[in-house]
Amino acid sequence: MSPLKTDASKAYWAFAALGPVALYGIIIGLLGVPFFQRQALYAHKINTLWWNDVKVPEKWGFAKNQVTPFTLPTADGVTLYLWHILPLGTYVQHEAALSRAEPSALHNHASSEAFKLLTEDPEARLIISFHGNAGHVAQNTRAPQYRLLSNMHPKWHVIAIDYRGYGHSTGTPTEEGLITDASTLVDYALSVLNMPPSRILLLGQSLGTAVAAATAEKYSREKDMDFASVVLVASFSSLPTMLANYSLAGFVPLLKPLGAIPSVLNGVLGFVVDKWRSLDRLAALATQTRERDGRLRLTLLAAADDWDIPCVESVKIFDAVARASLQHGHEMDPGRFLEWKDERTDVRDQDAFKITWQGDGDIVIVHEQFAYGGHNDIMVYAPLAQAVMAAFES
Template sequence: MYSVLRSYLPPQFNHTLAKLRLDEAVAMTSSYLSWLRIPVFATSGLAALGSSLLYFKQNDIIYPANLPAGSRTNVDPPEKYGIQDAESIKFPTPDGETLHAYLLRPSDPSLRKNVTLVTFHGNAGNVGHRLPIGKVLSQSLGCHVFMVEYRGYGLSTGSPSEDGLSIDGQTALDFVRNHKELRKTNIVLYGQSLGGALAIKLLQTNYHVGDISAVILENTFLSIRKLIPSIMPAAKYLSYLCHQRWDSEQSLAKVEDAEIPVLFLSGLRDEIVPPSMMKSLFEQCPTAKVWKEFPNGDHNSTVAEPGYFEAIWGFLIREVLRGTRGEKPKRANVDVDSDQLRSEPVGE
């Protein structure tokens, strides 16, 4: 994403761009394009330039897999965060790519739940950046956690696209379905931001199979086309050029007669995805659903807000594990730095 933006931004923007988080880069770019609004739409040449940038370079903008620097090669191992019972896995997709994933197991057998969380990350970084989240989910909540790395991210091969990530999500789900250790567990799809859009798409294409027990969504958008006016107002009239649609509204509308509960986790200070989009998804969701909002959560920090993992825990106990055990479920306290829990990594 940054390499594309640098070629179109003035020097003072280029100087600081590499130091910014994704949301900050988007905000700065949006501000700059807003300043150009009049000449862009008054001059056909500049309008054509903007149209070409959005159409031909949108994959680089939507999927900044190299952010932060080194993300395509440097993937933290679970041991760095004190996660001992973990496995690094590589598996093929039907179209010839190789995906990387981590499987985290509950370290304490007495806490182990009959749940596998298949996690789909946001649009930047790699699964190594999300290991602190996986640590809480596995060591405190007692879930198996299958952390998938999309094509073009981290140690996975290929280049990202909506079609490609859709194949990756389906391949990961099928891998869990056929894994001797995981196939008899309750499968829960858990997606953050872009990962939430992928989880919704998988819900749409797999709900009839009957083996998805629940879905967890955090700060997810209605569609990329509807998101563009919010993050880049100057490009709102060009949103029709976006071929990476991720239309979660449309996907949810195709889910019929499914008894699959969905947990919505919404940060009300989200500066990237308007909270109203999450609320709209919640209202349109045709299945059983639970809403949990975090008044101080922004796009990156909602996962670190008080009550976040308690909401997931309560949802799993009530909606997924009900009736599966006679004893009262237990969980453990896990010491994780809240700064490490942020779902989007900070650029160096």
């Protein structure tokens, strides 16, 4: 073989070996830029609006005018797009009028029949749903989830929000922005819908768990406010912590290779702009509630076969919040804490269990791991329905 061919062969194999490394470096470098990072985190441009317009809810199996689309303005100039889903039992009672009603203007929810059926019923309950990343208000398992919840009880209404940048909502998503969006909706429920917090349940899935956790902590800290319940499905302790061990589809590691050099991994994680520290916020929520003798009902749900967010993330959150719910919880010996957990754990299968934890005062934390459901299907499985029933029927 000629020296020229030998050199070419070496160059080829060198490129073949270094090419993936270089590509990986480029990807990591791009993710360090806030714009690209937020595009990847929120994935708000990935949706099916081109062929499935959410302005026609009947496409997702709802009755005529069972869903009322409406908009809300935020204090910083964003317009949010939302759905108000009537409970099917209430819809059936008023079907003749509702099916013939003309749709109200998007900006005038108060003129709709659905608004009146919610605000004029002293026994009505409201589920505020915060969805995960990507898609729009009805994408993936979201519409089936709303149908499940609205079919459960004739008094249980659902309002689902598309955060800024999602679906027909304007703006661009950021951590501060999404918390503003959630606060805008909660303020609307409290002041315009006249719903007391004791009749409002905050429900979050995936990214939505971080939004719901931030919202519950904010209203506890600023207004001493307790909601009927906070139900979080597929939650994560914080974005940097989760990313350190995250694998795409459960198989392709993102930052795990950098774990071999901790200083490099920590340096990369330092560039994460939206931290979403749910563990810290929920622990603070438990502490605030305990110190002011308030009421907290928190449910953490996770599927053992979730390939997107490992169920160990919910374990981390539960441990931190359970300790914070006790006056001397942080001083408790780790071995003794595990004994307390074991005493309160109902093991249901190899990968399934349910823990019911009573903190000091009126604090109850439930952590349920279900064997099945993955990242999205769990939203239409029995544990979610049971959590909502437990919250409202208690």
